[in-house]
Amino acid sequence: MVDQQSPKGMNALALLILFILGALLAGATELSYGGWIQIPILALVWWRLNLQHSSKLQTHFVSGLTFGIGYFVIGLWWLYISLHDVGGMHPLLSCAAVFLLSAYMAFYFSVATLAISLFRKTRVTGLLLAASWVVMEFLRSYIFTGFPWMGLAESQINGPFAPIAPLFGGLACTFLVVWISWELFQLKNRAIFSAAIMICVIGITQLTGLISFTKPFGDPISIRLIQGNFEQTLKFNPQAIAQQIDFYVSQIKKESANLIVIPETAFPWPQNNLPPGLLNYLQDYSNTSSSNLLVGLIGEVPSSKGMQYTNRVTGLSPNTPAYQYDKAHLVPFGEFIPPGFHWFINAFNVPLSDFARGSLDQAPFSIVRKNQDAVRAAITICYEDVFGGELASRINLSNEPVNLLINMTNLAWFGQSQAPTQQLRLSQLRSLETGLPALRATNTGITSVLGPDGKVLQSLPEFTQASLSTQVQAYAGKTPYVIWGNFPILSISCLLLIWGFIRQRRF
Template identity: 25%
Template sequence: MKSIFKHNWIPLYLFPFLGGLLYASAFPIKGMPSFALGAIIGMGLLLSTLTFHSSEHDKRTLKGEILSVLAFSLGYNLLGYYWIPELLKVFGGLHAPFNYMVGWMFTLIITPHLIFFVLLKRLITKLSLKRATILANDEKRLLSFAILLTILEYIIPQQFPAHMAHPWLWLAPYLGPVKFFGAPLYSFVSFALALFIAFFMQTKRVTKLPLIVFSVTLVLGFFFPLSKTSSDSGESIKLRLVQGNIGNDLKIHSEQGLQLALSEVVQIYSGLSKKENGFEADLTIWPETSYPRLLRSKSLKEMPSSTPYEFKSIIHQTNSELYVGGYDLSDRRNDFYFETQYNAAFFFNSKMELADVYRKRILIPFGESLPFGPLNQTLAKMIQNISFFARGERFPLFSTKNGHNFNTAICYEILFSNFIRSYFNANEELPDFIINITNDSWYGNTSEPLQHLFLSHWRALEFDTPVVRVTNTGITSVLHEDGSESERLEYHTKGTLDITLPIRETKEKTFFQIVGFYGMFMIWIGLFAFLVLIRKRKTSS
């Protein structure tokens, strides 16, 4: 590595670029097999081009290390997020070559935590030049930087958080510790292994700590595997998951109020909901923004008779309660539709009344809102291709006629474990399942639906609760607590998926729900204590 730092600039940017490609390969890519170890090896290639010891501090500049991170992000972006240009074309009306140019610019923001890591790493390394610190010991140095990388990965916002932990899903159900420490544990182990690779490439020496941490995590997973709810208790709920496969043109025209388009969308979902095949659903679920007519939850609650006729007909004919993604009118009024609507989910009970509504709380930047705070309202007057939704405030817990509880997440909300944890802790009772309604039609025939489902599955593992995913164009399925999945409605398929979901008799909070990310500090304190103990024994002997 010394010759690389001094004379050859190509590996300094080629290694990270290849690392980014490998990192992306660890996640589902349409048309190619996933490489589960790609994230660890790819991150190791990037970290091998960064300096970690005070004696190497002057071998690379800050600018050079940031360029290495951007090279990594470019490879990661080109393979992992190749669907962004398609989104810009379909959703934003931006065509080639401009959609590709803008898509490549996302390289600058896809891995912000790594930029922060370089800045903090160099600051810590600079301070260590003046006096002996934790960086003086190989194990403590690697442990410290693995902790820093893990913390930054979870506290720095990412629009599509594909973390180091997530490829471990391929090892399910042998992931028992996830209920105690969540995905952050597996991110930490992965970063430790990536630093092990980088350390070996730089020094040709082997440090045992990352291998010990990996081995312990692996053994615990195999001895305490995850399990899903069985049907032994006899308690279950029958769900009808409806996938309309509504194309973007038809969807937009229906939401603009064009009567033929509106009627066609409603007829498709109503017809699928009423499908007769001997299955008597307790709850029928439509995906995100599937109902094109604007609703007003306040009026629906004040006047139960105003429930849309289509909903009454479905509930009356099928004796099934109904959960529908749609648009909820807010109390705000203006001429340019700034926060006048909510992206919402409506629950109509067996009495054909609106029982409750959930309004989406995490809005997608540049799709459902802008991230510029007080400037958003001014910018909304000039930008036409963004839906400026109002932000929801409540965490409702829904209850079916049979007493089965569920909470919900709309679209990308399911990707944020801290958000789901806040939802769980906002209610005294635990849900029997989570409903995740979404619309991935904007991404075209790409890998995004596969990746969205893959990342969503971690919420089922962390909270020991199945996730019921219902989408407009696919993929619709149930993600179980042990890492398994029900049968699917594949992408671009119109139909229904009828599922009998077992219900657990007694529900308990997972340790991760109780302590969240803070549980990791218990592990880190224990590891440092272990290193101190080992050092004392070596000194005494």
């Protein structure tokens, strides 16, 4: 039994509770109403952190770190599958890698929670905590190329604050989640004030959902999304690669459509090593069938290191020069090796490489239709759709208006885990932020069609070999978030923190 008078015993119990709360918060994100459930769980976290009476910042730092580790270990455990099951890394080393990444992610959570101890407890403490959280989440998406996976915002697809995303983006959703969860915690101290804040904020946010910033553009386009369901280990077997290419070619030819999309690296050989004449053959099919094709493959570009591979999407349109999009935001350790970490990659039993980066200003893909204006699509590959600010900037700065989002991905690396549903929620948030429908063509799932409000319109079951054929309505226009990006919410957050520090010094 824990001695409640013992600081060590009480701290150990508090840390255990915080770790469990972090794990529960991660688990709640997978539920239908996870965006609502995360608010009372966070309120419990603030309650536990507020019980730490020590004025030492390190006490709150360790407490926040423990909570964050519980959250990310549960949320990112699927990395073990890619490291051990696919990559052949030793189980202990794989577990250590997941834990260390989780601890690094938790560091940002921990620093954000320091606002509870840095500032005097007043009615604006919740605002300062929310501002701190937003700044740290932004830094998490930027430092070391960024890894903002498992943020609080994507759960709001099933929560009360999703309607604010077209105005101020996912970080604004995060701000409101943290602020309102603090006010929920404060109900015991100031019931009327906190209840009024919660009701007003949720009510106003819901009303913003009645505003539409984009509108339908042209006639619906017919699409086919092909899900091959090939195991990741087969991508390193030459015979299996040939069978995979044959499958996708036969599926492409099976039925024409305005747009046919196959997943990321569906052709897993370098473009110059593909069967002779393959892309010309597909171009001929595009010309005769009036189908636009998007094909995931490995590209090659000259660089200072010689020829380098790229993670590429090649677009083929009727009687039009080929389009290409090279992935710009690469995955650390998966697509590029940070300096000093080649020893880590050598622990894998799969071939990986330093890929070249594409530019951030690549043009959208034009979907050509007879007697219709072209529909232009912004392409993202794999986890590029995690970075909402980058996508919004691309759309806003594009010389051609963007009407559709297309994400091509391969999550076979992560087996039967929650990784596909996590990325689906991220894609939903991107549609909501931009007001544009989205197509997701994946290898193992979740292949789906999303509306401009982020709702899933149609999808294929995971781990099945199938094709999704339907029609999609393109949209035109820009949301405020596409125009402003993260500038408004970051400015508000920074100003709040500056004001908080000035106010603190006066007292």
